[in-house]
Amino acid sequence: MSRIKAVLAAARAGGRKALIPYICAGDPTPTITVPLMHALVATGSDIIEVGVPFSDPMADGPVIQRASERALKFGMGLGVVLEMVAEFRKTNDATPVVLMGYANPIERMGIDVFAARAKAAGVDGVLVVDYPPEECEAFAALMKGNGLDPIFLLAPTSTDARIDAVARAASGYIYYVSLKGVTGSAALDTSEVARRIPLIKSRANIPVGVGFGIRDAATAKAIAAIADAVVIGSRIIEEMERSPGAEIENVKAFMAGIRAAIDEVAV
């Protein structure tokens, strides 16, 4: 069983919802990324999504765009991100790491080379935002062949046929995008999410995490009540922007609050 499946199964068995933070590798500096990952684990994160900076993050809002731009100033690339995961793995063998990014850096490295290097570095899952299932059959098979979980998005506009296509291709978890928009958008309609999750669950036998638009303890708690996992990204980056020099301390305080809110939800 993959680390992701094991962690999500353990959370479910233990009656708790999973917390999945997103950070952008190399933001605001490359040296902060690995210590930040350990800090996220220390404040109760179950899985860590590590963003691979890309010059053209089409699906991201202004916050993650800024994070990418800061990281790119240091020449961050996919190779360095994989080295960071390997570094993290030296002292943490338990927490799953999911790389999230865009197709071009992976294709530039070559999907075979990427699969081998990601596996060797200790990556557990890969979410390529601009790879819908139709365009990545070979890639998804290659990931699975290397013990990596290909993770896919579903959206409020996804039809039943698309839910089925994603369910066939995905493993690990499905990432449900909670609103029509880009990452970090403001308005989140939890009742709409509450209506959609059971529909997805009825067609896909796989845990569902919800992200995009989760901004505070209250929204995190509301989502935890209806989903298997809560994904939070832009708000973490904003916390770091707000506290130059004290990024890790500030993120820890913020995430402790989110964790506590999620844990108020009894399963």
Added chain:
Amino acid sequence: MKPNDLPETYNFPDAQGHFGPYGGIFVSETLMHALEELKSAYEHYQKDPAFIAEFESELKHYVGRPSPVYHCKRLSDMLGGAQIYLKREDLNHTGAHKVNNTMGQALLARRMGKPRVIAETGAGQHGVATATMAARFGLECVVYMGSEDIKRQVQNVYRMKLLGATVVPVESGSKTLKDALNEAMRDWVTNVENTFYIIGTVAGPHPYPMMVRDFNSVVGKECLWQMPEMIQRQPDAVLACVGGGSNAMGIFYPYIPYPEVRLIGVEAGGSGIASGKHAASLSAGTPGVLHGNRTYLLQDENGQIIETHSISAGLDYPGVGPEHAWLKDIGRAEYVAINDDEALAAFHKLCRIEGIIPALESSHALAHAMKMAPAMGKDKVLLVNLSGRGDKDMHTVAEKSGLTL
């Protein structure tokens, strides 16, 4: 597929929008439904006689089609070789070929009941064409434009505002066309229910490359009957500039089944390919995924998209339409690069010898024709797509000549 098989078997893209390994739909799940909706609407209306009749009527009465083909007799005589003919897309309403596509997409937006249109623009030509259609049909219009481009293209920004459009400056990334496209996509994802995204070139996710090509192919279709009227045959070569590649696909596509007609795409060589300061994705790029499709890209070793350089803002794009990538690979079209200086020289030549002020983009295609012509017989014919007029380029050209207007 072998190039020799071409005329009978060229039938691209496939149902998923692939041109061989290129094209496709590389977008976030959040956009998939909108693209499926667009694809099915386009598939329906492209066969609908009422839609086709409306499109043709608008092109005739509003755009001013057909555009003429003009024989550059003085220029050809001076060069002493092949005869150069121009397809005068510069004479269209709004001043470029862009209007063919924006008309088609605006009509589609109306049929789909979308009251709001958005667009990305670089030099501003596509933005102006979109704003024009929005005014013509009473649609709300938002145009995304890189803040760097806004500084360079003040007149077009004002034109769009006069036409009632909102121009939104894009501050992310390199603050140019590619970033404007990213931002327009973000808008579309957020406002997908009431908004139609009018993409200006043969790039983006399927069905855009096919749809934009189809709407622009009126250019080549006219040439197919205009050239025999003028010279009793088809030309020996058709030349067009290639940034994203919409004017080139528009004139190339109907000529694909004519193997005796060479198709030559001319990219922006900027300060020269060797300098690294250019926008020649096909001549110097490698395949990758950007803006929803797989195609040739200018990128670094990490797969980050790199900044491009060209004297003409309309060619300043790090990718290229996926069908051009395919035509290059199968050898049906050839792609070359022309530097800023060569394009500028051709620009001045056409002004002085033929009394036509061309767009700097189109000047690239003309420059390559002028390079080819002297080595060819006087009975040979080169047809150049003069995709736009040069009014928008007055400031750039004056500045290059050391003048301020």
